[in-house]
Amino acid sequence: MYISDYRRRCEAVFLFFLIFLLFCIARLFYVQFFRFNYLAEIARKQHNLFVELEPRRGTIFDSNLKPQAVNIPVDSLYASPNSIKEKDKEFVIGKLSSILSVNSSYLRQRLSRKKSFIWLARKITPEQSEAIKQLKIKGLGFIKESKRSYPNSYLASHILGFAGVDNTGLEGMELYLDKYLKGEQGWGIYLRDARQNKLDLWQQMVLPKDGYDVVLTIDEVIQYIAERELDKAFKTHNAKGACIVVMDPHTGAILALANRPTYDLNNHADVNKDITRNRALCDMFEPGSVFKVVTASAAIEEKKVKEEDRFFCENGEYRVANHILHDHEPKGWLSFREVIEESSNIGTVKVAQILGPEVVYRYMKLFGFGSKTGIDMLGEINGVAKPPKQWSKVSISAIPIGQEVGVTAIQLAAAYSVFANGGQLMRPYIIQEIRDKQGEVIKRNSPVMTNKTLSLDTASRIRKILTGVVEEGTGRLAKIEGLSAAGKTGTAQKLEPNGTYSHSKFVGSFIGFAPAEEPLVTIVVMVDEPHPNYYGGVVAAPVFKSVAHDAVKYLKTMQRDREVVALNENKRIY
Amino acid sequence: MNLTRFLSIVGFITCFSLLYVYQQTEIFRLAYTGQKKEVVFQDLLDKNYVLKYNIKSGASLTRIGNKISGSNDFQMPDTYRLVRLAPTRDGFRLNNQPAGRETLLSKIFGVKRQAEARTITP
Numbered sequence: 001m002y003i004s005d006y007r008r009r010c011e012a013v014f015l016f017f018l019i020f021l022l023f024c025i026a027r028l029f030y031v032q033f034f035r036f037n038y039l040a041e042i043a044r045k046q047h048n049l050f051v052e053l054e055p056r057r058g059t060i061f062d063s064n065l066k067p068q069a070v071n072i073p074v075d076s077l078y079a080s081p082n083s084i085k086e087k088d089k090e091f092v093i094g095k096l097s098s099i100l101s102v103n104s105s106y107l108r109q110r111l112s113r114k115k116s117f118i119w120l121a122r123k124i125t126p127e128q129s130e131a132i133k134q135l136k137i138k139g140l141g142f143i144k145e146s147k148r149s150y151p152n153s154y155l156a157s158h159i160l161g162f163a164g165v166d167n168t169g170l171e172g173m174e175l176y177l178d179k180y181l182k183g184e185q186g187w188g189i190y191l192r193d194a195r196q197n198k199l200d201l202w203q204q205m206v207l208p209k210d211g212y213d214v215v216l217t218i219d220e221v222i223q224y225i226a227e228r229e230l231d232k233a234f235k236t237h238n239a240k241g242a243c244i245v246v247m248d249p250h251t252g253a254i255l256a257l258a259n260r261p262t263y264d265l266n267n268h269a270d271v272n273k274d275i276t277r278n279r280a281l282c283d284m285f286e287p288g289s290v291f292k293v294v295t296a297s298a299a300i301e302e303k304k305v306k307e308e309d310r311f312f313c314e315n316g317e318y319r320v321a322n323h324i325l326h327d328h329e330p331k332g333w334l335s336f337r338e339v340i341e342e343s344s345n346i347g348t349v350k351v352a353q354i355l356g357p358e359v360v361y362r363y364m365k366l367f368g369f370g371s372k373t374g375i376d377m378l379g380e381i382n383g384v385a386k387p388p389k390q391w392s393k394v395s396i397s398a399i400p401i402g403q404e405v406g407v408t409a410i411q412l413a414a415a416y417s418v419f420a421n422g423g424q425l426m427r428p429y430i431i432q433e434i435r436d437k438q439g440e441v442i443k444r445n446s447p448v449m450t451n452k453t454l455s456l457d458t459a460s461r462i463r464k465i466l467t468g469v470v471e472e473g474t475g476r477l478a479k480i481e482g483l484s485a486a487g488k489t490g491t492a493q494k495l496e497p498n499g500t501y502s503h504s505k506f507v508g509s510f511i512g513f514a515p516a517e518e519p520l521v522t523i524v525v526m527v528d529e530p531h532p533n534y535y536g537g538v539v540a541a542p543v544f545k546s547v548a549h550d551a552v553k554y555l556k557t558m559q560r561d562r563e564v565v566a567l568n569e570n571k572r573i574y
Numbered sequence: 575m576n577l578t579r580f581l582s583i584v585g586f587i588t589c590f591s592l593l594y595v596y597q598q599t600e601i602f603r604l605a606y607t608g609q610k611k612e613v614v615f616q617d618l619l620d621k622n623y624v625l626k627y628n629i630k631s632g633a634s635l636t637r638i639g640n641k642i643s644g645s646n647d648f649q650m651p652d653t654y655r656l657v658r659l660a661p662t663r664d665g666f667r668l669n670n671q672p673a674g675r676e677t678l679l680s681k682i683f684g685v686k687r688q689a690e691a692r693t694i695t696p
Binding site for chain 1: 601602605609616619620623627631634635636637639650651652
């Protein structure tokens with residue numbers, strides 16, 4: 001009996017454990033086969049962290065590979081409002097408000113949200129970040145982000161443009177080349193521990209593809225020189241606006257381009273759209289006397305006129321249809337050369353009357369007016385060049401002297417380069433090449449000739465006349481000591497809203513190139529509404545002089561340096 | 575199966591499992607260590623970028639040029655005023671002429687350019 005009781009108790013215990021074992025097996029079976037996907041998903045979410053990997057935005061360089069737009073790592077401040085105690089919130093708001101220079105009501109509104117993550121300030125300065133870290137406030141954290149920065153602040157602002165807070169291009173080259181600069185985002189699935197800390201172990205990863213670097217044709221030194229002188233003229237003559245373009249006449253490469261007013265690229269948040277627009281490409285103006293070279297070129301190329309042919313300038317008054325044309329100074333008999341040197345309207349119109357509207361228009365188009373130059377920048381406009389069938393009876397007295405025509409500064413730079421390079425209209429360009437991070441060039445721009453506008457002989461003869469303008473004519477203030485220069489002054493009346501020409505608003509300009517015999521640079525200077533002085537020869541010519549003087553010296557020094565390096569390299573081979 | 579064999583198999587499996595667990599924990603431990611070092615390294619890299627940027631920004635033409643323009647009428651110098659320096663072990667040396675090689679002949683016969691003082695007429 002004792003044995004059978006014992007046996008029964010053993011069997012009962014065994015049965016209990018057997019049932020328990022069967023239950024465990026059933027449970028395991030259920031978890032493994034029926035709940036596997038659901039539980040694996042939860043585990044995956046707990047253990048894994050999907051992170052987007054930001055690519056590095058490409059750098060923009062000048063032609064000497066000096067960086068103009070770069071990325072620097074900065075902190076962005078976030079808060080977990082749920083982690084900040086109510087009694088500490090006012091203290092936090094006060095401190096952050098003074099460090100970040102932000103309205104405390106904005107911070108109060110952000111911190112009152114019932115969220116675990118909110119941004120407080122994106123891409124703050126290292127000094128601000130350090131000051132906040134010193135406070136050691138629980139509930140505040142930092143995330144590293146990349147901030148687009150411009151080491152030269154306002155230099156070349158209208159060329160470079162700027163990128164927004166998410167590193168997307170919004171203006172200028174940053175916008176135009178955004179698809180090359182931005183790169184491709186990558187991603188990674190990282191492991192996390194039980195405290196949600198990210199570990200440097202990843203299950204899967206697609207590396208981000210960094211953006212391409214861009215090399216521009218601009219030279220930082222020439223850009224600085226141009227902006228320095230433009231600034232002086234803009235302030236001295238109380239102008240509404242101004243622009244300057246410096247171009248290599250043989251290739252069309254833009255060495256410098258600047259506008260005034262300008263802005264700091266590192267503080268572009270509240271800048272007016274009026275300031276960010278690129279006047280050299282977007283602003284059209286009646287060129288005035290600088291346009292007379294088109295008429296002069298046509299006359300010589302068509303062999304209708306020679307330099308020593310004489311024209312009577314009607315002592316300053318000349319009737320064309322129902323309009324009386326005036327010269328700025330009454331003149332009698334002038335040679336063709338003197339007509340251009342002294343900028344006689346009447347002399348120029350008489351030359352145009354010999355040519356006829358069709359020929360004048362044809363040469364306007366050969367010089368590229370009325371069409372975009374094709375420069376690789378955003379915002380370029382066509383300008384205005386009316387075909388002869390749209391001319392009125394007085395147009396023959398207006399268009400050849402630069403009225404009833406709309407041009408941009410970049411069109412004028414390309415047009416005047418024709419005289420500097422022997423007769424070719426070159427397409428202006430500003431992007432030299434695009435390269436990857438290894439320096440491999442993926443796209444390169446080459447000089448392109450748009451038109452063969454003039455013969456070598458005509459270009460040379462016009463160049464001599466333009467040299468005379470600087471030596472003895474209206475452009476005397478552009479004369480450079482120790483260096484020859486050629487160019488033309490322009491003083492154009494602006495149009496009032498009622499369609500009449502203003503007597504108080506002018507555009508003063510000077511376009512030229514230096515040295516005259518073997519030009520290295522073509523320079524366009526345009527000053528909008530200068531006062532009290534408004535003549536191009538007074539407000540714009542001195543800017544040309546200073547920029548040409550320094551730019552030519554600089555280019556000659558750089559040229560010599562390259563020759564010496566090449567010579568040294570050859571010597572080392574021997 | 576006798577007891578000895580059973581115990582050796584169990585022992586082997588246990589050691590192997592312990593080794594595996596140790597390996598896994600080592601991976602995580604190294605990941606934590608690597609993470610800490612990476613934070614320090616990344617911080618230094620970031621500071622380096624920021625410093626380089628600050629140097630470039632501080633040395634930019636706009637900053638230096640405006641300071642100079644404020645006190646002087648700075649002009650681009652002529653090429654004859656420029657002096658070229660070449661780096662040497664002890665510092666720099668003047669290098670206005672392209673560096674040429676001294677041959678044995680020139681050493682023996684002293685066929686070298688003599689130093690001369692020339693008045694430069696601009």
